Amino acid sequence: MSEPINKRIRFGLTAIKGLGEETVDVIMAERKRGGGFASLEDFAKRVPAKLINKKTLEALTFSGAFDIFGDRMAIFNSIEDLTKFAREQEEASESGQIGLFGAVEDTSVDFKLKPGKAAKEDILRWERESLGLFVSDHPLKGLDKYFEKYGHLIGKLIPEEDGGEKRTLHGLVTAVRKITTKKGKAMAILEVEDTSGKIECAIFPMVYEKIAPAAMMQDAFVRIIGKIDERNGELNCIVDEMKVGDLKNIQKMIDTEDLKPLETTKVSMRKEASGYGIYIPATVTRKTVNEIKKYLMASKTMDDTGVSIQIHIQDKVVNLPFQVQYSDQLRLAIEEGRPFEDGS
Numbered sequence: 001m002s003e004p005i006n007k008r009i010r011f012g013l014t015a016i017k018g019l020g021e022e023t024v025d026v027i028m029a030e031r032k033r034g035g036g037f038a039s040l041e042d043f044a045k046r047v048p049a050k051l052i053n054k055k056t057l058e059a060l061t062f063s064g065a066f067d068i069f070g071d072r073m074a075i076f077n078s079i080e081d082l083t084k085f086a087r088e089q090e091e092a093s094e095s096g097q098i099g100l101f102g103a104v105e106d107t108s109v110d111f112k113l114k115p116g117k118a119a120k121e122d123i124l125r126w127e128r129e130s131l132g133l134f135v136s137d138h139p140l141k142g143l144d145k146y147f148e149k150y151g152h153l154i155g156k157l158i159p160e161e162d163g164g165e166k167r168t169l170h171g172l173v174t175a176v177r178k179i180t181t182k183k184g185k186a187m188a189i190l191e192v193e194d195t196s197g198k199i200e201c202a203i204f205p206m207v208y209e210k211i212a213p214a215a216m217m218q219d220a221f222v223r224i225i226g227k228i229d230e231r232n233g234e235l236n237c238i239v240d241e242m243k244v245g246d247l248k249n250i251q252k253m254i255d256t257e258d259l260k261p262l263e264t265t266k267v268s269m270r271k272e273a274s275g276y277g278i279y280i281p282a283t284v285t286r287k288t289v290n291e292i293k294k295y296l297m298a299s300k301t302m303d304d305t306g307v308s309i310q311i312h313i314q315d316k317v318v319n320l321p322f323q324v325q326y327s328d329q330l331r332l333a334i335e336e337g338r339p340f341e342d343g344s
Helices: 021-034 040-046 054-063 072-077 079-094 120-131 144-149 247-256 286-298 328-335
Strands: 166-180 186-193 198-203 221-231 234-245 268-272 275-280 309-313 316-319
Touching (some): 054 072, 054 079, 054 120, 144 166, 166 234, 286 328
Parallel strands (some): 275 309
Antiparallel strands (some): 268 275
């Protein structure tokens, strides 16, 4: 908060989410009066303790306002100690434990940062939470070549060429709003962004039920095929298809220059030591999962003649509470995603 700014992105404190106007006014007034803050201890001594609370310190830490004082994770881990330090300083001052020249006597514990090292993912998530956008980097940096090879960059869409046309987009889901229609159907409005821009994507009920839940979660990396529409001077996308992908795998392909389009991984059923495992990737829709459940219930055995089943879904392992009569027909029906019919 005191380092000269050269070739850096600058944000006013009022742009930081969670930082109240009163707090900003006090911080700025103190900085004007006494100059830039030299350290976290200096900040805690000069700003009223009532303003040095968890919400304020998290907002300043997450946004990067405290970066000159240490690593963001280290500061985050030390927030409780910093608030305690600020209270002790204020109490000492109010009780008269201040030396002749304004120095606090050694009656309180010294403040020291706890260890911690923020990962890139933490920093980017905090920046978006506190500032509404990525600042220090972008999780999709370097993927423009991939996006243009297998689709279009969001920021390059223009009404004259893309309006009314079907386009393929890639990006991160940065906001999710789920809606229930008057008819009781589920739909969603998503905000998706790549390195070039953002676009609002509407998923109407008939498409919604075909999309995997993991694709409609914040931070999901997705491929969208949909119609570009213009409304109120802004472009949006009416989604026809949406698939979730593994961002790390895409980044590996970029590094090795082995580019491939984002594909959906299929369900697989494998023989294992203790029975069979059914592997359901995040890209599979709720409808398909329900069909798998129907097949398993229909194959349920009432004795010990069946096989045990472990279901692997979205990094979770679920042991089926009953045994199933295995057959190749059952495996093929599950792997091929055949709709269940009574008597199947």
